[in-house]
Amino acid sequence: MYPSRFHYEAPSTLDEAFEAIEAYGDEAKILAGGMSLIPLIKLRFAAPACIVDINNIPGLDYLEEESDGSLRIGALCRHRTLERSSLLRNNYPVMFATAPLIADPMVRNRGTLVGSICHADPQGDWASVMLSLGGEIIARNAEGRERSIPVSQFVVGPFQNSLQTGEIAVAAKVPPARGTRTGTYLKLERRVGDFATVGVAINLEMSGGTINRAGIALTGVGGNNIQCTSAEQSLAGKSLNASTIDQAARLAADAAQPKNDVRGSIEYKRHIVYTFVQRGLSSREARAA
Amino acid sequence: MAQALDEIKIGGLGASRKRVEDDRFLVGKGNYIDDFKLPGMLHMEILRSPLAHARIKSIDTSKAWQIPGVHMVLTGDMAAQHNLAWMPTISYDTQPVLATDKVRFQGQEIACVVADDPYIAKDGCEAIVVEYEPLPVIVNPYQAVAEGAPIIRDDKEGQTDNICYRWEVGDREGTERAFAQADLVSKIELHYPRSHPSPIECCGSIADYNAATTKLTVYMTTQAPHIIRAAVAIVAELPEHMIRVISPDIGGGFGNKVPVYPGYVCSILCSILLARPVKWIEDKTGNLISTHYARDIYYKGELALRKDGKILGVRFHCDTDNGMSFSDAQPTKFKIGLIHSAFAAYGIPFGYMTAQGHYTNKAPGGVAYRCSFRVTEAMFFQERQIHAAADDLGMDQAEFRRVNLVKDDQFPFRTPYGFLLDSGQYEKCLDVALNAIGYKEFLREKEEARAQGRRLGIGISTMTEPLGAGNSREYDILGIKMFDSAELRVHPSGKAILKIGSKTQGQGHETTFAQIVTHELGIPAADILVQHGDTDNTPFGMGTYASRSTPTAGAATSMVARKIRAKARKLAAHLLEVSDEDVEWELGRFYVRGAPNRGVTIQECAMAAYGNMPDGMEPGLENNAYYDPPNMTWPFAAYIVTVEVDPETGVWDVLRMVAVDDCGVRINPMIVEGQIMGGMAEAFAMANMQFITYDAEGNCVGSNYMDYLLPTAWETPGFELHEVVTPSPHHPIGAKGIGECACVGGPAAFVNAVHNALDDLRIRNIDMPLLPHRVWEAMKYKRDVSGMPPLKTEAG
Known part of the structure; x- marks a missing residue:
């Protein structure tokens, strides 16, 4: 070609x-x-x-925690680095669960998280993950001025982001946790390297069994990655039990806006959102925290 | 006494010799079509139709001609001036080379641009302006015969509907009588979805017409170079001896590289018109949406059953979706390949089948994708039908098969559709498979799991397949009989070159065929070079597909080696100064009867053929053989798969997969096992993910590797292989075809296993592929799920 x-x-x-x-x-x-x-x-x-x-520009390939506890991911940080990071394994379970599910090993060797979010494919996984974490994109202009754009405002449509002409996305940022993070990313794909039929990102920030902050976001079931605000709110201040889990899963399924296509029917995809939110919140890790 | 040669050590029959081809492939030293660069070579790209059915109002190529570096913009009207706007198909229909009146499927070739490089050629294609008037679109056979359906082939005089053939075979009345006596009639309807062989290397050609010598050399990706040469001679009206087809290393064929495609024809025409070499390399989307598909058959079948499980008769009908032309690659006599080999192994006394073909707005084809002319569909229908019948009878799946399989003492066995099964030990294969999987234990495990809400399932599939067409009485393509050939030259030092008419695309012919010579002559395999794929330098053959190479060209190799041995015997007698009758043969060596120490090697005989032949003997040690097989070879296999289905998502995982193959004598066991594993991977793919479908507008869903899913090593389950050996009674070394068995018989094992996991839900059929959402829908609503296009895509 x-x-x-x-x-x-x-x-x-x-x-x-x-x-x-x-x-x-x-x-x-x-x-x-x-x-x-x-x-x-x-x-x-x-x-x-x-x-x-931009691959020859030094200083963009990094993954580091800042002194305030926030995480910065440089524009040239590859999926592969995220996949193998002990920092993510210990402190960012939703990211650590996602990295190995991105495309295939060859793509993970080259592709970047920041690039994936800029591309704003509604079937891209990272934007959901960043939505669940309350993440931001750091945009920089020719004068060297940087601004932070919450991912919820950065991804504005299918394949559309809110960068202004002349800006470059130089990093992504995850804010400090309010408590201990648990979470996961569940992805239904037909084959390795496939886009998600349904992807569900779950990030919980908890103290002593109480959820301080819940992040739930969906991939592949709408024109954008979808943040499930109602489901998130339903969990805030609560603990996980059969009833809160079921309610959050229902609210998340309601938030999905899937279409009928070769990957399945509207009804099926909603059902998978429900099932995955339910499974994600019921996992041993989530309950233990 | 000289030590006898160890046949395995010298790479003979039964040696798991490493493939000699791999040395060059693994270090990137293969020579594929796109590796060839000829002096003065130009590049061709094709403009394809974005619409599935439309009248062409106008084609404006003026802007393309203006682009610097463009040498030719060829349209259908220009091709028509050379009588090449249309070309014949193997099934005696016509297919457009470049569209003139209408486009009839998405991806159809409209024009091509020849330029200095492929980038410019692509720019040229983008600069062509085509005006279309869209027409209603047909994407399945039932739409094709619906009232008011548009006539797709209005170019054909007298064509007043969308039917392209009708066919029947068997004994209708006898079968009706069998059904009248049945205790129970078991029925099933299903669709084998459209698939694409999808070799990783797409199609391509370099046509090099030399205006001075008038010789046309075509380098092309073809599984059947000799037949292609004949076809080019007929289609392009060129003298056959002035055409040379060279098929270099091929990156997979799977049946896709048997037919003649418009791209080949256009590159040839452009080379003749421009008197320069013209290269065409197809892109992946072009390959997937325009070259020949496979399958796409709708099956309605029924079995007449006696209470004790005996099958009294079988009757079925197939509606084929042939796309815009009837282009099936199959022997002339048959209209739906060898699909009537269905149920061959089950010893059913009466059978009758009918078939009807339909034009639709889809790519043409009907190639035998890793099978012997639609036998994959035959075996899938058979095993789904058998599975349903056992359930209807309330009989164990294995026992029902055992009751009906042809018994060892019944061979040769004549099937109700006229085939003659040559040999087999069917029940033994089934037993080996049942033991290997632990059948009874698994059924217990399944019940225990069910009690805990888990869904386990087991699926059995058996297959047999007529492999190695001819014989020449019944099988021809375009009037040319289906035999095959080999030519063997033993040089003075005893090294040899074997030339064959078939053509490898990854099957390892260069390895295996040398081993046949080694077995016959005792010349070490490493001393034998196998050549193929060049019509000027190899004997005529029908090519490689339908697992026919070992049964035909392999047999010819044995026969030519035996001719060489016969002459070598005379040379040995001369060297040993005894009469021919006093010479005995052992592998690689002749010796004097009663004096085993007095002997000469085959290599010494070879030297004598050139330097010390007896008076009156013609010098040299070479010969050829054309082999017309007396019958097909009939391998058999039993495949068993166990799965677990996730009740909440419909996702299913393969727990185990056991394959028991009987392909007769195994020449290179390692290559045989590789073939079985490769075929099984494709079987899993069919069952799990791999298909092409269309939406209501005729847009092809599956036009690239993000949509057309091939399994990776990650999804593909492990396979446990076992063997049974029943030598073919008519093949010179007892071998049978094996390249396709697992692809043919495998899909039903996976599909039956998933259905078995849902056996409490009264679901008759979920169409392949068993995508999670289809399995979930079947479980939730306890209903069958059809995969018939058009795909449902409306927004919700």
């Missing part, structure tokens, strides 16, 4: 990257992992005039 003609820039500093995107405006496209962008241009579904490859 042969893409349309495009200009290729491989800057070695962020400043050079800003110059390139300034020259091409909306016709410029950032390439980090390229795991969605390359197939799109290969099929000529996308034909950007300029590709700005």
